[in-house]
């Protein structure tokens with residue numbers, strides 16, 4: 001159809017928003033449901049709808065690693081995936097790592113970060129720790145340089161990198177006197 005000056009104006013159409021739907025995620029071993037719009041990121045679902053605020057939002061664009069969580073044991077940036085795509089997967093957040101540690105309440109990497117003074121403001125720390133668990137699950141890091149390279153997606157504005165690497169090293173390669 002060719003529109004001309006004489007053509008009648010097209011009927012105004014109000015765009016309809018897709019409805020929210022119930023999304024059920026398995027987070028830290030429990031099923032949690034929320035009413036989510038289809039474009040809700042996993043990060044926003046966790047923080048804004050499931051009140052798991054341990055996972056941090058830094059850039060919201062996959063650049064900083066603050067939002068790193070584990071999905072089926074693999075580390076991902078939760079800002080870059082939609083919550084609806086993660087139904088049926090096992091999601092572990094920093095809160096879940098602490099739960100796995102039992103009554104002491106700290107995962108070995110959480111304890112190592114404290115022991116090695118591996119954070120200042122701590123904003124990047126949940127993502128760093130989840131990423132370090134993912135790195136260990138991957139099994140590719142053999143050397144200090146490997147750890148630096150494989151943790152390079154996690155940015156620390158405070159610059160605590162040296163101590164972060166030391167903390168990860170101490171869990172990957174515990175010294176006999178620290179056992």
Ligand code: FES
Nearest residue numbers: 059060062065079
């Ligand atoms: S908030 Fe997801 S990578 Fe920065």
Ligand code: FES
Nearest residue numbers: 120122156157158
């Ligand atoms: S400790 Fe502050 S951003 Fe890493």
